[in-house]
Amino acid sequence: MVASAPDRVLVPTLGRPSEDRALEYALETFPDAEVTLLAVVTPLDAPLSEGGVLEREDRTTQARRRATNLLEAVDAAGGTDRVRIETVAGRPGTVVPRYTTDEGIDHVVMYGHDASTKGLVRRFLGRSVAATVVERTAGPVTVLE
Numbered sequence: 366m367v368a369s370a371p372d373r374v375l376v377p378t379l380g381r382p383s384e385d386r387a388l389e390y391a392l393e394t395f396p397d398a399e400v401t402l403l404a405v406v407t408p409l410d411a412p413l414s415e416g417g418v419l420e421r422e423d424r425t426t427q428a429r430r431r432a433t434n435l436l437e438a439v440d441a442a443g444g445t446d447r448v449r450i451e452t453v454a455g456r457p458g459t460v461v462p463r464y465t466t467d468e469g470i471d472h473v474v475m476y477g478h479d480a481s482t483k484g485l486v487r488r489f490l491g492r493s494v495a496a497t498v499v500e501r502t503a504g505p506v507t508v509l510e
Contacts, residue, residue, distance in 0.1 A: 370395055371398050371472035373468070374473070376474050377475050380431055385439050388439045390507070392448070399449070401468070402451070406453070407457065408455065425454065457494045466503060472507070475498065477509060
């Protein structure tokens with residue numbers, strides 16, 4: 366059985382380096398798909414929080430700006446006219462699979478490597494965000510390293 370190309374692709378952005386590669390991959394690999402760039406705002410008490418003391422509204426604005434900057438950086442490759450930006454608050458391992466189901470997303474593409482100290486510890490302990498998204502998402506997930 367040959368899998369059909371997805372109509373809707375999700376690229377979550379968590380503020381990690383090289384997430385532009387995930388967006389570029391999605392645009393190049395699925396040229397006919399609608400792509401959603403999902404800016405995830407992690408809770409203040411979560412290990413991946415954007416800085417601890419910023420108010421939620423400020424963090425949401427920063428997450429959306431981060432996604433917009435990512436989209437502009439990738440725009441040189443073209444195809445970004447089919448990308449929309451959405452913002453969601455919560456733990457990435459929970460909100461990405463839920464968003465995928467609720468919005469009828471066919472495929473998730475994400476960057477899986479976190480080179481920070483916390484990221485290295487999570488990977489060593491086997492609790493990476495990418496692994497959690499893969500486990501909890503019903504459809505296919507491509508994790509780029």
